Amino acid sequence: MSGAERYDLCVVGAGSAGLSVAAGAAQLGLRTVLVEAGRMGGDCLNTGCVPSKALLAAAKLMHAHRHPHLGGVPPHEFETRRGAVNAHVQATIAALAPHDSVARFEGLGVRVVRGRASFIGTDSLTVAGETIRARDIVLAVGSRPAMPEIPGLDPREVLTNESLFDVETVPEHLVVIGGGPIGIEMAQAHRRLGAGVTVLQRGTILPRDEPELVDGVRQDLRAEGIEIIEEAEILSVRHAAGRHEVEIAGSEGPRVIVGSHILVATGRRPNLEGLDLSRAGVDVNAAGIVVDTGLRTSNRHVHAIGDCTGGPRFTHVAGYHAGIVIRRLAFRLPAKVDYAALPWVTYADPELAHVGLTLAEAKARHGDRARSLIKPLSGLDRAVAEGRTDGMLKLVALPNGRILGCSILAPAAGEMIGLWCLAITQKMTLRDLTSLVLPYPTLSEISKQAAGEWYRPTLFGARTRRLVKILRKLPNW
Numbered sequence: 001m002s003g004a005e006r007y008d009l010c011v012v013g014a015g016s017a018g019l020s021v022a023a024g025a026a027q028l029g030l031r032t033v034l035v036e037a038g039r040m041g042g043d044c045l046n047t048g049c050v051p052s053k054a055l056l057a058a059a060k061l062m063h064a065h066r067h068p069h070l071g072g073v074p075p076h077e078f079e080t081r082r083g084a085v086n087a088h089v090q091a092t093i094a095a096l097a098p099h100d101s102v103a104r105f106e107g108l109g110v111r112v113v114r115g116r117a118s119f120i121g122t123d124s125l126t127v128a129g130e131t132i133r134a135r136d137i138v139l140a141v142g143s144r145p146a147m148p149e150i151p152g153l154d155p156r157e158v159l160t161n162e163s164l165f166d167v168e169t170v171p172e173h174l175v176v177i178g179g180g181p182i183g184i185e186m187a188q189a190h191r192r193l194g195a196g197v198t199v200l201q202r203g204t205i206l207p208r209d210e211p212e213l214v215d216g217v218r219q220d221l222r223a224e225g226i227e228i229i230e231e232a233e234i235l236s237v238r239h240a241a242g243r244h245e246v247e248i249a250g251s252e253g254p255r256v257i258v259g260s261h262i263l264v265a266t267g268r269r270p271n272l273e274g275l276d277l278s279r280a281g282v283d284v285n286a287a288g289i290v291v292d293t294g295l296r297t298s299n300r301h302v303h304a305i306g307d308c309t310g311g312p313r314f315t316h317v318a319g320y321h322a323g324i325v326i327r328r329l330a331f332r333l334p335a336k337v338d339y340a341a342l343p344w345v346t347y348a349d350p351e352l353a354h355v356g357l358t359l360a361e362a363k364a365r366h367g368d369r370a371r372s373l374i375k376p377l378s379g380l381d382r383a384v385a386e387g388r389t390d391g392m393l394k395l396v397a398l399p400n401g402r403i404l405g406c407s408i409l410a411p412a413a414g415e416m417i418g419l420w421c422l423a424i425t426q427k428m429t430l431r432d433l434t435s436l437v438l439p440y441p442t443l444s445e446i447s448k449q450a451a452g453e454w455y456r457p458t459l460f461g462a463r464t465r466r467l468v469k470i471l472r473k474l475p476n477w
């Protein structure tokens with residue numbers, strides 16, 4: 001189909017969000033065109049989730065060899081070969097790239113157009129000299145690193161997630177500005193590869209997570225030799241050949257931290273440049289493209305999904321948004337976003353996973369009826385056997401057992417949180433979890449144990465004991 005005809009759907013951006021919509025729409029028979037200015041797969045595949053998790057996996061394995069968790073297993077010292085680590089990162093990207101490739105999408109019936117899209121009307125865009133018209137347009141243009149305004153900081157002199165995975169040596173000292181998920185994951189990965197690491201965070205690290213579990217992360221990272229400076233006020237940055245000086249305010253006067261590299265991980269900004277959104281009547285604010293709960297913009301024929309909307313920025317959210325838009329555009333259903341059971345995981349080791357409300361959020365909504373229970377990993381047989389007892393589960397619920405949220409700090413917390421996602425989505429109570437039979441010995445048992453503990457005061461209380469006493473007098477059955 002040529003540009004003169006009108007498509008059913010034009011998707012702008014072939015990252016996690018845009019690819020999911022385009023694949024679904026084409027397979028449902030919508031005439032779909034997908035426009036991509038850069039690399040197919042966007043941030044997640046090329047400069048985000050995939051390379052960061054591959055780097056973390058290599059660093060974790062090296063750490064386990066150098067610092068075995070188990071008595072009787074001797075440590076094994078060796079030099080990090082950064083070239084080999086980078087090869088693993090690139091091989092991981094290459095292994096996953098076919099799934100996001102032009103060839104696969106063309107095979108699904110999507111027309112893929114390479115180039116930067118700009119609106120020229122409410123239903124039309126121009127890309128590389130071609131005009132594309134469509135009944136519906138989905139903007140999935142993603143985000144890129146935000147640069148903080150710090151005197152002396154030159155964006156060309158610092159690393160971001162877009163350049164970090166191309167570094168060919170292990171940094172002597174990496175100064176990480178920002179203690180969000182990127183900052184924390186990359187701080188640990190680089191420390192485990194052998195770098196000195198300092199994290200500078202404006203408030204406290206991982207501010208969206210439960211404080212007790214964040215404290216566990218903080219202690220683990222410090223024990224590995226990472227310097228974490230919270231409430232940091234960065235006064236200035238100075239770049240000299242191969243050396244970067246970061247001046248921070250301190251109670252006893254300014255302090256200078258010297259690094260061989262600086263990684264900036266201070267959040268994201270949407271990719272809106274050159275889109276000419278005003279020509280399509282699409283409103284934006286500081287966070288991104290403004291959408292309603294159905295992900296529709298101020299132009300009723302234009303939806304926006306994924307990172308560019310300024311909502312939660314995760315690949316699973318991009319996929320969730322895509323599903324909502326498909327239901328709206330292909331099936332004309334009034335689908336809406338609901339983040340009540342939205343999980344996220346920071347892939348440090350141990351992992352920090354969360355779903356639903358934190359205790360503070362639950363108290364703001366439900367008052368003192370919202371309560372929490374913390375169960376440490378140290379009482380779990382599998383954790384003891386593995387030598388991995390640092391961690392805990394914190395659940396948040398109402399007195400009737402309705403589950404509001406859960407956070408887990410454990411080696412496989414990202415896998416373990418799935419049970420709680422299901423429980424919250426299905427509006428289950430903690431009682432439902434107590435009746436599960438889970439395999440022994442697994443880390444997942446902590447979920448059932450925590451649910452059981454919630455009911456312990458009632459189960460083993462005076463009323464129950466009285467009931468058992470009465471029942472004891474009944475004849476056998």
Ligand SMILES: Cc1cc2nc3c(=O)[nH]c(=O)nc-3n(C[C@H](O)[C@H](O)[C@H](O)COP(=O)(O)OP(=O)(O)OC[C@H]3O[C@@H](n4cnc5c(N)ncnc54)[C@H](O)[C@@H]3O)c2cc1C
Binds near residue numbers: 271
């Ligand atoms: C280091 C790092 C690690 C991460 N780890 C995780 C993780 O473990 N788990 C997780 O869930 N999330 C993670 N994320 C977040 C995740 O990568 C993003 O939420 C996700 O990639 C967003 O997808 P998207 O499709 O909205 O945007 P993008 O992937 O940014 O895709 C947008 C695409 O649109 C294209 N584009 C932009 N403007 C135009 C235009 N005008 N015309 C044509 N094309 C255009 C861009 O070239 C890009 O390819 C991580 C992010 C980073 C940076």
Ligand SMILES: NC(=O)c1ccc[n+]([C@@H]2O[C@H](COP(=O)([O-])OP(=O)(O)OC[C@H]3O[C@@H](n4cnc5c(N)ncnc54)[C@H](O)[C@@H]3O)[C@@H](O)[C@H]2O)c1
Binds near residue numbers: 177181200266
């Ligand atoms: N595991 C995951 O799911 C994962 C991993 C990495 C990234 N991501 C996503 O990528 C996005 C970007 O991650 P991020 O960590 O860059 O962003 P973020 O916004 O989550 O964290 C950035 C942190 O930097 C701090 N900060 C900002 N300016 C600062 C300054 N001048 N000095 C010191 N600290 C400063 C902020 O207080 C904030 O806590 C996030 O939205 C996240 O959802 C997800």
